[in-house]
Amino acid sequence: MSKCEQCIVRQLNSLKSLNKDELIRISSCKTSKTIKKGEVIFEEGDHINGVFCISDGICKVSKMSSNGRDQIIHLAKKGAILGERSLISDEAANLKATAINDMEVCFIPREEIIKDLEKNPGFSMNVLKDLARSLKNVDNVLVDMAQKTVKQRLAEMLLNLEIKFGHNSENVLNIHLSREDIANIIGTATESAIRLLSEFKKEKIILLKGKNISLIDTAKLKKIAQGF
Amino acid sequence: MSKCEQCIVRQLNSLKSLNKDELIRISSCKTSKTIKKGEVIFEEGDHINGVFCISDGICKVSKMSSNGRDQIIHLAKKGAILGERSLISDEAANLKATAINDMEVCFIPREEIIKDLEKNPGFSMNVLKDLARSLKNVDNVLVDMAQKTVKQRLAEMLLNLEIKFGHNSENVLNIHLSREDIANIIGTATESAIRLLSEFKKEKIILLKGKNISLIDTAKLKKIAQGF
DNA sequence: TGTAAAAACTGACAATTATCATATTATAAA
DNA sequence: TTTATAATATGATAATTGTCAGTTTTTACA
Numbered sequence: 001m002s003k004c005e006q007c008i009v010r011q012l013n014s015l016k017s018l019n020k021d022e023l024i025r026i027s028s029c030k031t032s033k034t035i036k037k038g039e040v041i042f043e044e045g046d047h048i049n050g051v052f053c054i055s056d057g058i059c060k061v062s063k064m065s066s067n068g069r070d071q072i073i074h075l076a077k078k079g080a081i082l083g084e085r086s087l088i089s090d091e092a093a094n095l096k097a098t099a100i101n102d103m104e105v106c107f108i109p110r111e112e113i114i115k116d117l118e119k120n121p122g123f124s125m126n127v128l129k130d131l132a133r134s135l136k137n138v139d140n141v142l143v144d145m146a147q148k149t150v151k152q153r154l155a156e157m158l159l160n161l162e163i164k165f166g167h168n169s170e171n172v173l174n175i176h177l178s179r180e181d182i183a184n185i186i187g188t189a190t191e192s193a194i195r196l197l198s199e200f201k202k203e204k205i206i207l208l209k210g211k212n213i214s215l216i217d218t219a220k221l222k223k224i225a226q227g228f
Numbered sequence: 229m230s231k232c233e234q235c236i237v238r239q240l241n242s243l244k245s246l247n248k249d250e251l252i253r254i255s256s257c258k259t260s261k262t263i264k265k266g267e268v269i270f271e272e273g274d275h276i277n278g279v280f281c282i283s284d285g286i287c288k289v290s291k292m293s294s295n296g297r298d299q300i301i302h303l304a305k306k307g308a309i310l311g312e313r314s315l316i317s318d319e320a321a322n323l324k325a326t327a328i329n330d331m332e333v334c335f336i337p338r339e340e341i342i343k344d345l346e347k348n349p350g351f352s353m354n355v356l357k358d359l360a361r362s363l364k365n366v367d368n369v370l371v372d373m374a375q376k377t378v379k380q381r382l383a384e385m386l387l388n389l390e391i392k393f394g395h396n397s398e399n400v401l402n403i404h405l406s407r408e409d410i411a412n413i414i415g416t417a418t419e420s421a422i423r424l425l426s427e428f429k430k431e432k433i434i435l436l437k438g439k440n441i442s443l444i445d446t447a448k449l450k451k452i453a454q455g456f
Numbered sequence: 457t458g459t460a461a462a463a464a465c466t467g468a469c470a471a472t473t474a475t476c477a478t479a480t481t482a483t484a485a486a
Numbered sequence: 487t488t489t490a491t492a493a494t495a496t497g498a499t500a501a502t503t504g505t506c507a508g509t510t511t512t513t514a515c516a
Contacts, residue, residue: 063367065375067455073367088353088360094367117353124352125316125345131359132316138366139291139301139322145373146415147293150473179494187374189474194495210482210494227295378503407464417504422465438464438512 012079014126057103155224240307242354269325285331383452
């Protein structure tokens with residue numbers, strides 16, 4: 001099993017502020033696992049008792065609404081840490097995490113993280129910053145969800161996917177989402193999402209080939225996202 | 229000016245974990261001010277350089293959407309701290325805070341809070357818990373906003389107002405919101421909010437007298453909120 | 457107290473979005 | 487490959503919500 005001290009992934013998150021001794025201690029008690037596409041990492045209500053550090057792959061973090069539909073709150077990629085909030089509140093998970101493609105994650109038990117939070121102010125400051133960043137982000141998503149039309153939100157989401165995941169040499173976004181996932185990100189019915197994607201395609205704003213999406217006219221997308 | 233050491237409000241928030249010396253230091257550099265109903269405490273983009281501790285009154289915390297409508301993210305009452313997120317991220321405010329009735333707030337400069345965050349692990353743990361609580365809350369609001377109808381959201385909001393602000397001896401909610409504010413909380417047009425409130429009134433679920441709202445049939449409201 | 461301005465309300469209609477039904481295409485398993 | 491299954495797509499329609507226009511009521515203040 002690879003060692004935390006040598007893992008470059010931790011440079012991407014709050015673990016980067018841990019010193020060598022702390023990393024060695026964490027390394028000795030962490031567990032790595034492979035998660036297949038579609039598998040659930042944790043569910044709402046689970047007592048996860050630790051955090052997951054994503055070393056590879058992408059997962060969706062979602063919550064079931066009382067009317068039975070799943071809302072995707074965000075997408076987590078390599079370097080992201082899952083379960084931080086539950087760990088701090090010492091509560092069961094409020095969200096569900098599901099792999100969108102094959103993943104590699106490390107699990108670090110709760111006590112180890114708590115130790116470092118208490119002893120290493122730099123680390124707890126970084127965790128604070130992580131939460132602050134998440135909070136700002138959800139606030140912004142909330143405003144869009146409340147005030148923008150489905151079409152605006154779809155345009156916005158496509159632009160965000162481009163920023164977060166980029167595209168390959170053929171301009172295809174480096175993330176493959178089902179139409180249902182797309183609908184669950186922007187908070188609409190699957191049919192509506194499909195219809196709007198087709199509309200964007202017809203207007204040559206994007207290119208669609210199965211789950212491959214290419215943004216052609218990002219300027220137009222930006223305009224749509226802002227309501228023009 | 230009253231002293232932090234003797235202030236009972238701090239028992240309601242993360243400042244409760246500060247010791248006497250820390251409180252005396254903060255007390256000596258804090259400033260208190262009265263804010264009139266309708267006045268803005270800070271705006272999006274302001275460099276607030278500190279946090280506000282609400283000792284009395286209620287304010288709305290909102291963000292302007294790119295289509296020009298204000299979305300209220302949450303309501304803050306006595307004991308709440310404003311500006312924590314911006315302080316931690318060391319960024320300009322992402323949100324705007326506006327008094328919805330006359331308020332008393334104390335302002336504590338950034339450096340003082342930072343000092344305590346670095347030195348007092350109990351305090352930084354409490355701030356972490358504050359942010360974690362906020363994060364969980366917005367996540368839940370986001371799901372409702374994305375998946376529920378306006379009617380469901382209105383019912384939900386009324387129940388939340390009851391929980392957070394309670395009611396007086398005549399069963400009138402202890403918070404007075406304009407119809408526009410109500411609309412901006414649930415993310416709809418003012419007219420739609422008014423129409424649904426009238427509908428609830430006609431069905432004897434609530435009582436309306438100007439800005440006075442009384443919940444009559446909370447069981448029914450709960451059913452509506454869950455989509456029945 | 458009177459009056460102007462703002463807030464609350466109502467109606468009519470248009471636009472958006474959801475739902476249901478069904479067809480087509482892609483994917484995975486035998 | 488063949489076939490079953492799931493995912494995607496499209497049409498028709500209903501329900502929800504927004505917009506605009508105008509009225510009534512309330513509030514603030516001279």
